[in-house]
Amino acid sequence: MDFSLNESEHELVALCRDFAQKEIAPRAPLAWEEARCPTDLLREMGELGLLGMLIPEEWGGIGMSTIGFVAAMEQIGLADQSVAAAWQAHSTIGSLPLYLFGNDVQRERWLRPLAEGSVLGAFGLTEPDAGSDARGIRTRAASRDGGWLINGRKTFISNAGTDMSFGVTLLARIETAEGETPKFATLVVEKDTPGFTVGPKMLGIGWRGLDTRDLYLDDVWVPDDHLVGDPNLGLTQFLRTLEVGRISIAALSLSLTQAVLDMATAYALQRVQFGQPISKFQAVQFKLADIATELEAARWLTYRAAYLRDTGQPFHKEAAMAKLKASRVATWAASEAVQIHGGVGYMLETPVARFYCDSKVLEIGEGTNEIQHLVIARALGC
Amino acid sequence: MNVVVCVKQIPDPVAPGALDPGTNTLNRSGKLIMDDSDNYGVEMALQLAGGEGDEVTLVSMAPGGETSGLRTGLAMGAAKAILISDEALAGSDALGTAKVLAAAIARANPDLIVMATESTDGYTGTLPVQVAELMGLPSVTFAKAISIEGSTIKVERQTEAGFDEVVCPMPAVVTVTAGVVEPRYPSFKGIMAAKSKPVENLTVADLGLDASQVGSAGSGQEITDVSESEARGSGEIVVDEGDGAQRVVAFLEQLKVI
Ligand SMILES: Cc1cc2nc3c(=O)[nH]c(=O)nc-3n(C[C@H](O)[C@H](O)[C@H](O)COP(=O)(O)OP(=O)(O)OC[C@H]3O[C@@H](n4cnc5c(N)ncnc54)[C@H](O)[C@@H]3O)c2cc1C
Numbered sequence A: 001m002d003f004s005l006n007e008s009e010h011e012l013v014a015l016c017r018d019f020a021q022k023e024i025a026p027r028a029p030l031a032w033e034e035a036r037c038p039t040d041l042l043r044e045m046g047e048l049g050l051l052g053m054l055i056p057e058e059w060g061g062i063g064m065s066t067i068g069f070v071a072a073m074e075q076i077g078l079a080d081q082s083v084a085a086a087w088q089a090h091s092t093i094g095s096l097p098l099y100l101f102g103n104d105v106q107r108e109r110w111l112r113p114l115a116e117g118s119v120l121g122a123f124g125l126t127e128p129d130a131g132s133d134a135r136g137i138r139t140r141a142a143s144r145d146g147g148w149l150i151n152g153r154k155t156f157i158s159n160a161g162t163d164m165s166f167g168v169t170l171l172a173r174i175e176t177a178e179g180e181t182p183k184f185a186t187l188v189v190e191k192d193t194p195g196f197t198v199g200p201k202m203l204g205i206g207w208r209g210l211d212t213r214d215l216y217l218d219d220v221w222v223p224d225d226h227l228v229g230d231p232n233l234g235l236t237q238f239l240r241t242l243e244v245g246r247i248s249i250a251a252l253s254l255s256l257t258q259a260v261l262d263m264a265t266a267y268a269l270q271r272v273q274f275g276q277p278i279s280k281f282q283a284v285q286f287k288l289a290d291i292a293t294e295l296e297a298a299r300w301l302t303y304r305a306a307y308l309r310d311t312g313q314p315f316h317k318e319a320a321m322a323k324l325k326a327s328r329v330a331t332w333a334a335s336e337a338v339q340i341h342g343g344v345g346y347m348l349e350t351p352v353a354r355f356y357c358d359s360k361v362l363e364i365g366e367g368t369n370e371i372q373h374l375v376i377a378r379a380l381g382c
Numbered sequence B: 001m002n003v004v005v006c007v008k009q010i011p012d013p014v015a016p017g018a019l020d021p022g023t024n025t026l027n028r029s030g031k032l033i034m035d036d037s038d039n040y041g042v043e044m045a046l047q048l049a050g051g052e053g054d055e056v057t058l059v060s061m062a063p064g065g066e067t068s069g070l071r072t073g074l075a076m077g078a079a080k081a082i083l084i085s086d087e088a089l090a091g092s093d094a095l096g097t098a099k100v101l102a103a104a105i106a107r108a109n110p111d112l113i114v115m116a117t118e119s120t121d122g123y124t125g126t127l128p129v130q131v132a133e134l135m136g137l138p139s140v141t142f143a144k145a146i147s148i149e150g151s152t153i154k155v156e157r158q159t160e161a162g163f164d165e166v167v168c169p170m171p172a173v174v175t176v177t178a179g180v181v182e183p184r185y186p187s188f189k190g191i192m193a194a195k196s197k198p199v200e201n202l203t204v205a206d207l208g209l210d211a212s213q214v215g216s217a218g219s220g221q222e223i224t225d226v227s228e229s230e231a232r233g234s235g236e237i238v239v240d241e242g243d244g245a246q247r248v249v250a251f252l253e254q255l256k257v258i
Helices: A007-033 A039-047 A066-079 A081-091 A096-101 A104-116 A234-270 A282-310 A316-341 A351-363 A369-379 B036-048 B068-076 B094-108 B127-135 B188-194 B244-254
Strands: A140-144 A147-158 A167-174 A183-190 A196-198 A212-223 B002-006 B009-011 B032-034 B055-061 B080-084 B112-116 B139-149 B152-158 B163-169 B172-176 B199-202
Touching (some): A007 A039, A007 A351, A039 A081, A066 A282, A081 A234, A096 A104, A167 A212, A234 A351, A282 A316, A316 A351, A316 A369, B002 B094
Parallel strands (some): B055 B080, B112 B172, B139 B172
Antiparallel strands (some): A167 A183
């Protein structure tokens, strides 16, 4: 197993580090404070080729490996978690269904602009009554007049309501006869489609720069060519996309842990109490050592899951493990890092406080950690 | 249109620099990067030569066959580069460097030559006009904007009071002031493509120059001594006793800066 980066992965990391430090780090905190999605930064990332990470060059992307994507995330997320969250949602769940399951006409029409970075992609699965239980979605698509009539509501959908959003790729239940097993279709709904409306931007504990909204679908009609992949396999397609999303959330968690570790270490070295830097107290040292160790453990799990995907091996269980472990490490590390900062760490003008707020969602999004447990337990045969 | 940009590859200013104790010149043996002040020249050139058939060529003189800095300019969008690297060039002064660059630039047959007003490691600021003189070309310095009008260029030349408008026939040498354009970030595809863009490697002999004209042999200058600059004294500390603002204003007025 070799997780060392090749030349193009190295170049990508260098580019992301440079852009993250020079552009994202100084500009994103204000967007967080103003609870505004910084699409200016996302557009610039698009110009650099960074919005087409996992999409081959043939479709306007850069055809990066999953390992390269994880390594790039470590740089982007270090600067700002909301931008990184928007970027990763676009790069994985927002774009991959079209690449993996779309036909060439659909790829040309919707995937290319996503990969080239002129628009932002969104993935609509969750509903008010169906989160973990994806099979329970109520949004319906009925076959009508050479197309699909969609009715329902989606909730907590990221990247669908910005000035850069193209619309959403969503999952809907297809009409079936009584007693027949439910079927699901993946459909593209573009933003100006009549009957499609987005709610106001929601305000979370963290990820304030991420645009997350409710979507309303009232008699939305889309032609047949908006159906992506097999109309019977929509749910499987969505769940497969989420597997990559889990590696991505694991990577985002790594970046958060690294960020709070760096901040806590720097603070511990300069904060003096009882006549010496607090880094001299064993209680503080051990916290830092624990964070560093857990981070490294989570990192190896995440890179391994990425490696399995890159080498065409099953990575379902490993992606769930990586997400479970890395997000737990991140929320715990963020709390410890705030603790090391004391009162100043609790104040929102201190960057560590922002990362603390951003950490909790890592245990919820793209499958809660309880669901990751279920996935892993099932893989064990339970 | 064919634009040449001279690009200096310098030791990374972030890394601690060192002087060669023998020659008192900057140690350039480590990895070199593109001088930040050349970012603006490359960007300006790319903006001017953005049309069909237009081309930007980078020219650099650097030790050890160094191309890292050139790759940055190529990643931004330049088409190709000429690198002059030769042991005989060690210890070149500005005029020796100008001779080398002028000979290399001539090979690219450009319509316009863009250079930074000065490098951030040497700061002599004399190279561009020397190159122009050696090539028998007009030079316009401190450009903040350049536009092409047929076979002439119109340059807004920064002055203390504002700017002069200078019209000049092409080919010409123009120096670009740092900060006048927003240099682009190289895209990922640009970075990868830059790896296979052509870099022509030349020696002093290839340029038809004699080794005695360049390097320390041809140098008219010698650095005899280097001394520490005097440490700056601490500034005046104004303790605010309710009149802090007025006292700061009075201080600035006395300096005649406001
Ligand atoms: C900021 C943010 C952005 C999001 N972006 C998107 C997006 O772009 N697209 C999208 O489709 N969704 C998105 N989501 C939704 C997210 O995927 C869901 O919130 C998540 O899957 C959980 O669903 P839920 O909120 O309905 O919780 P529920 O499913 O109601 O879960 C509530 C609690 O019950 C637990 N639970 C549920 N079932 C079980 C079980 N079988 N065993 C044990 N415990 C269980 C859960 O783990 C959780 O602790 C986003 C969410 C957030 C917060």
